[in-house]
Amino acid sequence: MKDVLDQGLASIPGLESCGAHLGFKYKKKDMGLIYFPDGAEVAGVFTQNLVQAHPVKFCQAQLEAASRFKVIAVNSGNANACNGPDGWQALKTCQACLCDCLEVKAEEFLMASTGVIGESFDVSPLLAKCQSLCDQLGRTSSDDFAQAILTTDTCTKQLAYQFDGYRIAGVAKGSGMIHPNMGTMLAFIATDADLNQAQLGKLLYQVTQKTFNRITVDGDSSTNDSAFLAATGQAGPVDLDQFAQDLEVVMRELAQMIVRDGEGATKFVTVRVESAQDEAQALAVAKSVATSNLVKTALYGEDANWGRVLAAAGYAEGLPVDPDRMSISFQSLAGAITPYQDGQAQVMDEDLAKRILHEDEVLIQLNLGLGQAQVDVWTCDFSHDYIKINAEYRS
């Protein structure tokens, strides 16, 4: 049971947020703040890419040293990645400036960045407008914050629910360089439940495996992926198992919002692998299919090309699959077809196949015929616009 709340992150008691245009980007909002006046327990998960942005390294150290924080600052327009000592200095300048304005200690500060990699991060726009940014806190819903963290995204991604006894709200951004290997892109999730950093860290890690780590847009893992889970504590103690389930609802929805807004995507696709020997095998096969450029272009072409699905399953790493035991189905609001069953090609109604794949949401189902494990991975199709966006955008 859950009720929808309409203030986004700001629905969480003990949390304020804001977002504004400072000048890192030409025109759009480019910096946002999440502020906990009384502090919050915070945990984070970060990219496993060995090339990590300065804020990723910074937050890992901060979270290691403390459990309660008052500020999470986020800028878009510059990833502050691969900027050497200057990038580190830029981050420290942001920290000093914002902590000063908000009268917060340096150890209570976290920061995330997203945008172009390797471009010098000139922080003078923040120095000039720090006070006016901070003055926005608490005056609006979290719309401004959700807007301020976008890059190639075409829409904001946020939600807030009242569950039984506590609230959970989240904001995410991400559209390209999406193949998370931890949390994804940027995600900020908050609750008023009373949980400590250790509990939050465990929950965030576990639920990330089933949500953010099961989406892909283009197979490229980012240098800046960061997901944070903060708890203000005002709703009191909670049942951990129930909270984990509710958190999964929130994080799965945020993850799927990212895929729906995948660069150039015209379709939202669930790749479901069933009857695998174990979950690792199901996941490996599902990811292999979900990242195959040939499968993704066939989906764009609305072609029920099960041969490409089978080929991608065949080169998945891990436990071996057996093509003679596999079945493949395509399903959508327009119907369902199974062109390959128990290792045999079936006569396929091409008109029906076309109608099924013409829908915006498609399910590809692979039954491996080997065991009991099942996994869903979410992906999108691969269109002309992906090429256009990424041939022209420097990230």
Next chain:
Amino acid sequence: MKDVLDQGLASIPGLESCGAHLGFKYKKKDMGLIYFPDGAEVAGVFTQNLVQAHPVKFCQAQLEAASRFKVIAVNSGNANACNGPDGWQALKTCQACLCDCLEVKAEEFLMASTGVIGESFDVSPLLAKCQSLCDQLGRTSSDDFAQAILTTDTCTKQLAYQFDGYRIAGVAKGSGMIHPNMGTMLAFIATDADLNQAQLGKLLYQVTQKTFNRITVDGDSSTNDSAFLAATGQAGPVDLDQFAQDLEVVMRELAQMIVRDGEGATKFVTVRVESAQDEAQALAVAKSVATSNLVKTALYGEDANWGRVLAAAGYAEGLPVDPDRMSISFQSLAGAITPYQDGQAQVMDEDLAKRILHEDEVLIQLNLGLGQAQVDVWTCDFSHDYIKINAEYRS
């Protein structure tokens, strides 16, 4: 030292070839034969995809059972993959028909197929025209054969050289679903050197690791990848080390021809990883960069986006890289730039960068600063036409 021969495969004494339109495809040539009147020692390497086409499984068994062969038949237009017992029957029918026409034993016959996966393979066109196909043998250069095995390829891929004491010639096909994990696509290499199957098998495997297994177009591994190396023996015994070197010249050139004709490709790109700890690390990093959709779209956009190169190096599997020790250069006939050196972004002349990437052939050089190993991997850019070709083509 090598001299160019102009008859392709047919330059090899003891080898005849042909190609014709039988009717597997609408109009273009779709079946070719390589024929050794006196037999030849033959070895093969095949896709490591667990989903294997019928001819792949067939050839593995044939090569296991015998070392000398008289016929390699190849059809395009149908991959004869995932066709169940009917696919196996279709292959056996081709074998019976061709062996009968050519008066060759069933155990002297090999066959490869390429085209659509999972589409029923109707062999009646061969039954109708088998004799007229066989009558073409030896009457032309290998052009007809090279044409007969193409699918989405825009050009034939063949070469023939006179080395010191022997000849080596080869024909290949491939354009999409190119991310070989063994030999690639289809390749047929022949020599008049006197080598037995065991020697040929070892040579083919070793040289494949450095040539066909170092190219990528789209990261998708095929169900039909097959490479054959045949020796007619007429030139007598050879020095094995020298032969391996010459074979590598031939196979590297064939591999690069495939990348140059990559689906939608406008650029031929060498990704060179230097100063790696070992060759496995160099290869993992080079492949990660060479398969990154974001790197490939940036190349299409002629954008020296070294941040994407660095990010792709950062998520390569295997030994860890250290971004602080890395350097990245772009090079072409128009010049060279090093926008990232020893872990530091450098001021980049954007006009020069644009001119460098405007060329048809580009070298991306990554120095890892960790050791002595070096590897080249060949790839192409990722253009609108890749999406167009693969949204519309069923393979």
